[in-house]
Amino acid sequence: MQRRTALKQIGILAGGAMLLPSCIGKTTAPAAISLNKLVISGQQENLLALMAEALIPKTDTPGAREVKAHHFVLHMLDDCYEMDAQQKFLSGFAQAQQAIEAKTGKEFEDCSLQEQQTFLKEIEEGKIVPQLKAGEENNLEAFYKPFKGLTIRGYLGSEYIMTNIFGYNMIPGKFQGVVELSADSDLKTILG
Amino acid sequence: MNVNIDSKEQHTYDAIVIGSGISGGWAAKELAEKGLKTLVLERGRDVKHGVDYPTTNMKPWEFEHKGQLSLDVQKENPVVSKCYAFREDAQHFFVKDKEHPYVQDKPFDWIRGYQVGGKSLLWARQTQRWSDFDFTGPQRDGFAVDWPIRYKDIAPWYSYVEQFAGISGNKDGLAELPDGEFLPPMEMTKIESYFKEKVAARYKDRHIIIGRCAHITEVKPIFIEQGRVKCQHRDLCQRGCPFGGYFSSNASTIPWALRTGNMTLRPHSVVDSIIYDEQKGRATGVRVIDAETKESIEFFARIIFVNAAALNTNLILLNSKSSRFPQGLGNDNGLLGKFVAFHNYRARVSAEYDGFENFTKYGNRPNGCYIPRFRNVRKQETDFLRGYAAGLYSSRSIDRSQEGVGEELKSNLLSPKLGPWHVNSHIMGETIPKESNTVSLSPTLVDAWGIPQLKINIDYDDNDDKMVKDYLEQISEMFTDAGFTNIKTSDSHQAPGLDIHEMGGVRMGHDPKTSLLNKWNQLHACKNVFVTDGACMTSTATQNPSLTYMALTARAVDYAAKQINAKEL
Numbered sequence: 079m080q081r082r083t084a085l086k087q088i089g090i091l092a093g094g095a096m097l098l099p100s101c102i103g104k105t106t107a108p109a110a111i112s113l114n115k116l117v118i119s120g121q122q123e124n125l126l127a128l129m130a131e132a133l134i135p136k137t138d139t140p141g142a143r144e145v146k147a148h149h150f151v152l153h154m155l156d157d158c159y160e161m162d163a164q165q166k167f168l169s170g171f172a173q174a175q176q177a178i179e180a181k182t183g184k185e186f187e188d189c190s191l192q193e194q195q196t197f198l199k200e201i202e203e204g205k206i207v208p209q210l211k212a213g214e215e216n217n218l219e220a221f222y223k224p225f226k227g228l229t230i231r232g233y234l235g236s237e238y239i240m241t242n243i244f245g246y247n248m249i250p251g252k253f254q255g256v257v258e259l260s261a262d263s264d265l266k267t268i269l270g
Numbered sequence: 271m272n273v274n275i276d277s278k279e280q281h282t283y284d285a286i287v288i289g290s291g292i293s294g295g296w297a298a299k300e301l302a303e304k305g306l307k308t309l310v311l312e313r314g315r316d317v318k319h320g321v322d323y324p325t326t327n328m329k330p331w332e333f334e335h336k337g338q339l340s341l342d343v344q345k346e347n348p349v350v351s352k353c354y355a356f357r358e359d360a361q362h363f364f365v366k367d368k369e370h371p372y373v374q375d376k377p378f379d380w381i382r383g384y385q386v387g388g389k390s391l392l393w394a395r396q397t398q399r400w401s402d403f404d405f406t407g408p409q410r411d412g413f414a415v416d417w418p419i420r421y422k423d424i425a426p427w428y429s430y431v432e433q434f435a436g437i438s439g440n441k442d443g444l445a446e447l448p449d450g451e452f453l454p455p456m457e458m459t460k461i462e463s464y465f466k467e468k469v470a471a472r473y474k475d476r477h478i479i480i481g482r483c484a485h486i487t488e489v490k491p492i493f494i495e496q497g498r499v500k501c502q503h504r505d506l507c508q509r510g511c512p513f514g515g516y517f518s519s520n521a522s523t524i525p526w527a528l529r530t531g532n533m534t535l536r537p538h539s540v541v542d543s544i545i546y547d548e549q550k551g552r553a554t555g556v557r558v559i560d561a562e563t564k565e566s567i568e569f570f571a572r573i574i575f576v577n578a579a580a581l582n583t584n585l586i587l588l589n590s591k592s593s594r595f596p597q598g599l600g601n602d603n604g605l606l607g608k609f610v611a612f613h614n615y616r617a618r619v620s621a622e623y624d625g626f627e628n629f630t631k632y633g634n635r636p637n638g639c640y641i642p643r644f645r646n647v648r649k650q651e652t653d654f655l656r657g658y659a660a661g662l663y664s665s666r667s668i669d670r671s672q673e674g675v676g677e678e679l680k681s682n683l684l685s686p687k688l689g690p691w692h693v694n695s696h697i698m699g700e701t702i703p704k705e706s707n708t709v710s711l712s713p714t715l716v717d718a719w720g721i722p723q724l725k726i727n728i729d730y731d732d733n734d735d736k737m738v739k740d741y742l743e744q745i746s747e748m749f750t751d752a753g754f755t756n757i758k759t760s761d762s763h764q765a766p767g768l769d770i771h772e773m774g775g776v777r778m779g780h781d782p783k784t785s786l787l788n789k790w791n792q793l794h795a796c797k798n799v800f801v802t803d804g805a806c807m808t809s810t811a812t813q814n815p816s817l818t819y820m821a822l823t824a825r826a827v828d829y830a831a832k833q834i835n836a837k838e839l
Contacts, residue, residue: 114340134680141680150336157340195676202675230672234683237331243684248329250503250633255457259628259688268688269668270632 111149113156116164125175126151128187130229132194139243142233150232151225163220170221173208174201177218180209202226244269278570283309283534284834286556286571288541288586291388293803293819294577295519295527296431300827301575302532306834309569310527311539311558313578314384317363317391319497319520323510325359333358352768353381355392360508363391373712375727379767380581386537387520388579389770392508395484395516395636396814397437398659399428399448403647404811407700411646411655414609414703415779417808418789421448427821427828435517435820436493438501438637439482447479447642447813453487455480456637460629461664461691466639468752476644476748478662481637484517484817496522505634516636538562540719543590544574544599544799552798553599559719573798573830573839577823580804584610584709584775585724587801600786600793606776610707610728611810613771614658614699617738617761619745621754623691630666630688638663641695643812645740654736658699659812660745665692693754697741700812701766702733703774728766771815773807791826798839802826 107120130142130151142148155164178186178197186194200206201222208218233239240246245266257270284306287297294310301308316322330336337358344351347367356364365382372380383389402421408414425448432451440455458466458480466478485501486493493499498514498521507516514521527533538561545568547554555570576583584607590599598606638661645657667689671682707729711722742759749757766772779785782794787806793799802823804815833839 133675134683135676137677137680153334158335158338160341199675230683231336235331235336237329240331248504253456253503253631253633253635255459255462255631257630257632259630268630269686270630
């Protein structure tokens with residue numbers, strides 16, 4: 079009975095949906111991603127993509143957004159996290175948005191890449207203290223840790239990075255037990 | 271026209287095989303090749319080689335959760351979720367907890383694969399022969415009953431199945447682990463070869479060898495005939511191999527049997543019981559419940575091979591009650607379902623090594639190294655009976671900093687370095703079959719097909735605990751001697767079952783008073799029923815058991831066919 083009550087409270091009863099905290103939407107387009115439990119707007123999906131991109135930006139190779147690392151974050155959160163962790167993640171996500179606005183006077187998407195990255199770094203270093211309502215918990219870490227970890231996993235496990243950078247080969251054809259490395263061995267050799 | 275007679279004729283075969291897993295597949299192949307019209311009953315769905323492997327060519331990034339299963343699936347399946355291979359890519363080949371309930375008098379993680387091919391799609395493919403040190407174990411050490419066979423009885427059949435299945439290995443010349451008909455061995459890594467030398471220098475009776483495994487490492491006509499090619503070192507075996515690089519019923523024995531034109535494969539056929547005819551004094555057929563329609567159907571045959579996987583074979587025999595056999599088919603002595611054993615997989619040792627930093631490997635090796643049993647082999651020398659083999663694997667860790675934000679983080683992520691060598695070992699301990707380790711039928715609970723649920727009452731004992739302690743000490747000592755560092759030992763205390771090496775309950779023996787099966791795997795009391803899966807095992811030894819089931823099956827079919835020709839069956 080307890081679990082059922084909890085489910086009701088955060089709004090994911092069979093067929094229902096948990097909504098990411100809504101903020102002032104810049105786009106009304108629906109999210110591109112299709113999830114099982116969480117329901118998010120295109121604007122929220124976009125914001126997470128921007129955060130992921132700030133974390134791992136495009137350089138001469140794609141960044142997190144282009145390889146859809148933020149979609150991996152959402153799929154994992156949707157299917158592989160406890161309800162409590164999901165709730166804290168979403169709460170922390172909202173707190174991060176409010177905190178950057180309080181700090182810069184701008185929404186995350188309107189900040190420069192430099193400002194966005196400084197902000198993420200400050201969250202990481204515990205320097206950002208969100209304004210909390212009475213009884214509200216600080217969930218910045220509960221958001222940021224899985225966000226960073228999953229973004230990294232999604233990025234490293236993406237097709238582009240696995241094939242172009244790390245030389246993933248589904249059919250090696252053979253196994254060599256002893257490969258000697260030299261100073262100029264490339265990444266594909268090192269990772270074997 | 272008599273519909274019933276027609277129907278009975280249509281449902282009559284020379285032989286019935288219950289189960290299509292690793293031993294059932296062999297029974298099917300051997301019977302069909304000998305010209306016997308053979309019906310293979312499989313309780314699950316069909317899985318056609320190459321066709322029904324939905325994930326086999328999926329790239330890592332094509333899995334929504336990169337292999338991890340959703341929390342809902344894990345919570346719904348607390349038992350099978352403990353299995354290392356129950357992941358996003360192979361979950362469809364595992365039995366889900368709720369669909370096939372059983373009663374755990376004591377915790378037992380029963381891992382099952384209900385489909386054509388059974389667990390042969392999922393097995394770890396390690397294939398070692400037993401030696402006489404194993405077959406004489408119960409007699410020498412005074413437990414269970416004496417095996418009615420010795421190595422010489424099974425050796426030609428090991429050779430026979432090895433040549434068809436394709437076994438890779440090195441001829442190591444060890445009396446305790448006889449060499450087989452090997453295809454070229456897989457390679458060891460730098461650190462594994464180093465460890466092998468260190469161990470050999472210190473202990474004359476301990477050997478590190480490359481694993482002997484059911485992978486094709488050399489093209490031969492017999493494999494081409496099966497439509498199988500060399501292992502491509504993808505190391506994605508649990509998905510089903512499109513190359514047939516490893517042995518499974520699906521890639522090998524089942525299509526082979528089908529091609530003879532003598533085999534009929536009937537999936538979705540849940541066996542309720544074996545039919546015993548008291549006038550004839552023999553089993554006459556098998557009662558099946560169609561898994562989809564729940565219709566009860568009877569099939570008839572001259573001989574029946576029970577290869578339902580160890581515990582389900584026990585269940586079928588226990589449920590085959592008649593006035594001649596009120597306690598289950600062939601169970602005159604009341605020992606059916608007793609003396610069940612397994613392998614002890616609880617303990618691990620891990621370590622690191624600072625050195626060989628300029629060495630790595632290329633490709634994947636769906637195999638590891640192996641340490642054959644070295645305790646109590648030639649004589650009793652410890653405070654526990656029997657001993658353990660061990661698996662051994664090495665790899666280099668990847669050091670990759672996740673520090674920073676932005677370009678700094680990105681640069682860290684894209685500049686991985688090789689970390690130290692890691693060496694891991696796990697125990698594979700022989701357990702002593704005991705009368706108290708039993709399976710029986712639940713008097714009250716049935717499954718969705720009305721068949722009694724299996725009650726499992728199996729536990730470790732003091733001998734297992736002592737063995738775990740010794741394994742942790744000995745492997746740690748060997749690692750220390752090799753200069754390994756950061757040595758960590760662990761005992762998971764995992765429940766029996768997760769080893770997926772459950773054996774016994776229908777043991778072989780000389781004497782009908784103390785065993786269920788004779789030396790040909792025939793029920794002493796019902797000679798046209800053969801049991802050649804894990805249920806027949808008198809003791810467990812330390813070897814991965816599948817190769818022995820294959821050899822016993824081929825041997826038993828050969829005997830059965832000769833008996834039929836001699837009109838003895």
